[in-house]
Amino acid sequence: MKIQFYNSLTGKKEEFVPLVAKEAKIYCCGVTVYDLCHLGHARGAINFDVLRAFLKAEGYKVTFVKNYTDIDDKIIARAQESGQPWAALTEAMIEAHDQDMAALGVFPPDIAPKATQHIAEIIHMISDLLAKGFAYAAGGDIFFRVRSFLEYGKLSGKNLDDLISGSRVEVNEVKEDALDFALWKKAKPGEPSWQSPFGEGRPGWHIECSAMAKKYLGTHFDLHLGGSDLIFPHHENEIAQSECCHQEAFVNYWLHNGMVKIDAHKMSKSLGNFFTIRELLEKYHPELIRYFVLSSQYRAAVNFSEEAVERGLEGLDRLYGALFKVEGETGSKPGRLGPQSDVAKAYHQRFMEALADDLNTPMALAVLFEIAKDLNKGELGAEGYWLLHDLSRILGLLEDQPAHWFKSERIKTLKTGDLSNTQIEELIAQRLAARLSKNWAQADQLRDQLSNAGILLIDRDGTTQWQRK
RNA sequence: GGCGUGGUAGCCAAGCGGUUAGGCAGAGGUCUGCAAAACCUUUCAGAUCGGUUCGACUCCGAUCCACGCCUCCA
Secondary structure, three states: OOOEEEEOOOOEEEEOOOOOOOEEEEEEEEEEOOOOOEHHHHHHHHHHHHHHHHHHHOOOEEEEEEEEEOOOHHHHHHHHHHOOOHHHHHHHHHHHHHHHHHHOOOOOOOEOOEHHHHHHHHHHHHHHHHHOOOEEEEOOEEEEOHHHOOOOOOOOOOOHHHHHHOOOOOOOOOOOOOOOEEEEEEOOOOOOOEOOOOOOEEEOOOHHHHHHHHHHHOOOEEEEEEEHHHHHHHHHHHHHHHHHHHOOOOEEEEEEEOOEEEOOEEOOOOOOOOOEHHHHHHHEOHHHHHHHHHOOOOOOOEEEOHHHHHHHHHHHHHHHHHHHHHHOOOOOOOOOOOOOOHHHHHHHHHHHHHHHEOOOHHHHHHHHHHHHHHHHOOOOOHHHHHHHHHHHHHOOOOOOOHHHHHHOOOEOOOOOOOOOHHHHHHHHHHHHHHHHOOOHHHHHHHHHHHHHOOEEEEEEOOEEEEEEO
16 A cells, blocks of 8 residues: 655655665653653554554554654753742652553553663764764853755755744853754752763754664664654754764654644643643543544644533544444454455545545544444444454554443543442333333332433443443 | 644534535434434535636635744643
8 A cells, every 4th residue: 555644845746655665763752751741642652553553554564753852941940930840740740641541541662762861872973973074062061053954944945044043042142043042051059960072961852853763773763753843953963863863864754743722822831722632631531632632634624622522422422333333232243354345445445545644643633433333334344343443453443342431431520420330220220110000100210310410321222231421 | 023734514524626424403303101322315615805617615816714833831
């Protein structure tokens, strides 16, 4: 299958041709661990989780590296504000990150390197850049000489002179050029620092990703992922450092996910308009968040609202309902069959082609809904069940048991007098007795009582099943 | 100011130079003691103005609007 990605480097959708056939080496920019992750981080993680699962399903050997940037100005500042050691802060945030991602069903990276554990590699790379004349020492810091890299700006489409005239670049007396950025920062009193040939200090932002990517993926690899807000300066600077250091192309395909917005404005920590992943998980089943994220194509900007997430419930219920119709309350699965019929094979093909087209998850979801409809109509049997089941899992959806799904609180609401399962079963038994004596008024009263507590009753084939609304 | 992305029905969101995207919501129907699910039918599009074309939501140009990056950011 021809796989295409929109490559930020060329601004075009291009066929994906890996450096080694059927292998994909991927570096994904992780987070700077000074705070909890928010929905924006989740969006990138979920989309790229699907990318990875898709490539694996297509038979690729995938190496997926996602780093933690665990040393930088914000970490130091936050640690000082909160009066805790910086390493305690980063450890706690890494732990929280891993928990949040696991809760969202994001598969852990193959390698999750930390900047502070790669100081030697970073120092080595800076030394190399100094030796080659792409970097210089000034005032105890080491800077990258941006104008020494003639292709600087090729990823972000920026023109050096425009950047300067924008005049938002940092003023720094010691730099040769206002655009130059720090590779190494001289230690200040009380700040974390490491020994180096250039003196006591710590790495600047950007260099850690170049150094860690090189260590785990080599000097030239296939895919580099991250949020679109990292294009400039972070990824532009990574390219400059790596390509100057190695004198070869760094990354073939740059993929950037679009931003999550709230009320038309970017969700960001600096604006303070963010929802953390754990806040959202307190209210929503993780698959609702995944569904919300995958309902739009990864490059588009997407507007977040609670209503938007909650709208996904009907859709997920519909997909789960199709599986439930086959499994029933007992969860008995049909014999496993791959797609055999032409119809099933065509669905499978269309689903994979959707993802192969720059990860078109909305189209992939549309295919799932069509499968669900055929399944509901009885036009696809066991093979349809497994088709829906298996394809959904590439998206990280329908991972729950359908019977359990419908009984779980997919959206936690503040209903007073929540009922336990035992209480629910008891009221249903009372209603059954009322129904048997055709006391419809009492039966309906009990239905209303349960309904007010968020419980929906389903009378089917002489039995009553229930689910949470 | 520079660079970039996008404007699709009540809402969300795709493909496509001519043939139903999909989901939610709405309307009608089948089924059901009631209800739910499911199924069937159905209403509602392509910011504006030009151009190319036998034909444009789809290509080209202009305009307007929104957002992103140009400072830390996923």
